[in-house]
Amino acid sequence: MKLYELVGRDKSIGFSPFVWRVKMALAHKGLAYETVPLHFTEIKDAVAFADCKSVPVLVDGDNVVADSWEIICYLEEAYPDRPSVFSDHHAAKLFNFQIALPLLAPLFRTIVPDIFEVIHDMDKDYFRKSREARLGRTLEEIAEDYEEPLSIFEANLMPYSQFFKREQYMCGAGPGYQDYALYAMFLWARATSDKKLFEDDDPVADWINRMDQCCGGIGGAVKKIK
Ligand SMILES: N[C@@H](CCC(=O)N[C@@H](CS)C(=O)NCC(=O)O)C(=O)O
Known part of the structure; x- marks a missing residue:
């Protein structure tokens, strides 16, 4: 799995509040992923394939999902055997x-x-x-x-x-x-x-x-x- 995320000067620290929702959900589910760190001005071109202009974007095999809420709903459906993040x-x-x-x-x-x-x-x-x-x-x-x-x-x-x-x-x-x-x-x-x-x-x-x-x-x- 690949997660496109936003970073600042230090490429090792992601700071998007929307990407962090997804990272916490991935960790909750015990799902492994690699990140694609992007600066603001790199995002538009880098995620154009997902038909969006913002991060997070998740690529899981052939599945491309944009938007933090959509990604988390996708993970819930694609990995039903993993712990759910939703109580309601x-x-x-x-x-x-x-x-x-x-x-x-x-x-x-x-x-x-x-x-x-x-x-x-x-x-x-x-x-x-x-x-x-x-x-x-x-x-x-x-x-x-x-x-x-x-x-x-x-x-x-x-x-x-x-x-x-x-x-x-x-x-x-x-x-x-x-x-x-x-x-x-x-x-x-x-x-x-x-x-x-x-x-x-x-x-x-x-x-x-x-x-x-x-x-x-x-x-x-x-x-x-x-
Ligand atoms: N509704 C989106 C919002 C995502 C969003 O606004 N991401 C910001 C980073 S925090 C972004 O990529 N901005 C691109 C820009 O400002 O050009 C989600 O929840 O995924």
């Missing part, structure tokens, strides 16, 4: 939408100037132009005002703090899709930014420690890109 397929699908606007969007605005610092020089023009157009401001303006989106992120994280005060994982006795999707977002931030997203004594920190150790510790090994 519909609740998992809904969770993608539940975290997109309240958490992923403000976190993106919080760390986007930090992401710019860790990507390869070849990507800098593309990243600056595309992200400044999307956000309607320069990266420098965004960097000055990061406390506003960060406070939105922190407020929207609160239900998870309350939940993890009482429960170990979102999917029950062990981690599953929702845990991986939320954790992948924190790996994105860990690989690209030094910003503190929660207090050390927050129950979210305990859950992240548990997630760092699951699936052979692949998430726990992620370091900030130098």
Whole structure:
């Protein structure tokens, strides 16, 4: 199996929150794969064969699947004898939408100037132009005002703090899709930014420690890109 992923200056550290969902699911299922590390500006040409413009893309024999959700659904169907990541397929699908606007969007605005610092020089023009157009401001303006989106992120994280005060994982006795999707977002931030997203004594920190150790510790090994 081949997984096309996004890397920064350091080719050994993938930082896409969507690719990390798939990597955690592959590890959960014990499926082996190799990665094809790509910089932002390499993605379009490299995954054109999959008729898409973003990563992750998975190639499994003759099967080509794009989009993290589609890939995980494909793995569930193609490898039914492996442990499922879903405790409830519909609740998992809904969770993608539940975290997109309240958490992923403000976190993106919080760390986007930090992401710019860790990507390869070849990507800098593309990243600056595309992200400044999307956000309607320069990266420098965004960097000055990061406390506003960060406070939105922190407020929207609160239900998870309350939940993890009482429960170990979102999917029950062990981690599953929702845990991986939320954790992948924190790996994105860990690989690209030094910003503190929660207090050390927050129950979210305990859950992240548990997630760092699951699936052979692949998430726990992620370091900030130098
Ligand atoms: N819905 C897609 C989103 C994937 C996505 O946005 N990937 C980003 C990396 S995090 C990408 O490839 N961006 C290409 C670009 O910005 O040119 C999924 O879940 O797979």
